[in-house]
Amino acid sequence: MSNVSYYTAEGLKKLRDELRQLKDIERPKASNAIAEARDKGDLSENAEYDAAKEAQGMLEMKIAKLEEALAGARLIDESQLDLSKVLALSVVKIKNQANGMEMTYTLVADGEADLASGKISINSPIGKGLLGKSVGDVAAIQVPNGIINFEILEISRS
Structure with a gap:
């Protein structure tokens, strides 16, 4: 269950914009970084691949947190x-x-x-x-x- 948080119109827009940025721009960048690292060969000894996967995990966690915050967001009149x-x-x-x-x-x-x-x-x-x-x-x-x-x-x- 998400916590209810109250936001101004400006604060809510900022939250939505940040989520859109992460989903539309950062997520594809993370996928490309993983694909490039995968193309460099043996994954068992590829630190670049491990770093890209870890960065993608952190990004997905941030996206999930923002989505949860937006789910509980209420606009203050x-x-x-x-x-x-x-x-x-x-x-x-x-x-x-x-x-x-x-x-x-x-x-x-x-x-x-x-x-x-x-x-x-x-x-x-x-x-x-x-x-x-x-x-x-x-x-x-x-x-x-x-x-x-x-x-x-x-x-x-x-």
């Missing part, structure tokens, strides 16, 4: 999101109560997380700690260095 509490796709401005530092994150599915662009997974410690909170709430979040208290300053939609 952003217009139906409740802005009174933190949910997936919420843009949340938080303040670290210990040092006063403010930061803004967008909570996204695992496959869309990118800390450099301010997107954190809803399954990350901070993401889990913020879910369901409202403006003014303080989320005590367990991180590797201990517990950090974040005050929810603002919730919006991307």
Whole structure:
């Protein structure tokens, strides 16, 4: 049984494009590499053939993983999101109560997380700690260095 994951339209398109790339371009390349290695003679001592077969196995595993993710993927209707509490796709401005530092994150599915662009997974410690909170709430979040208290300053939609 596949796990349900929620994606934005952009994230879902990215997942589908990656799967299409692997199936339509990378898979034929892997087959050609195996055929070329097979043509070079004795397979029992052909390291190139073994490497090509191993690469094909890894590719097929990646394709299967993407297909499983797509099977459980659900598109989030952003217009139906409740802005009174933190949910997936919420843009949340938080303040670290210990040092006063403010930061803004967008909570996204695992496959869309990118800390450099301010997107954190809803399954990350901070993401889990913020879910369901409202403006003014303080989320005590367990991180590797201990517990950090974040005050929810603002919730919006991307």
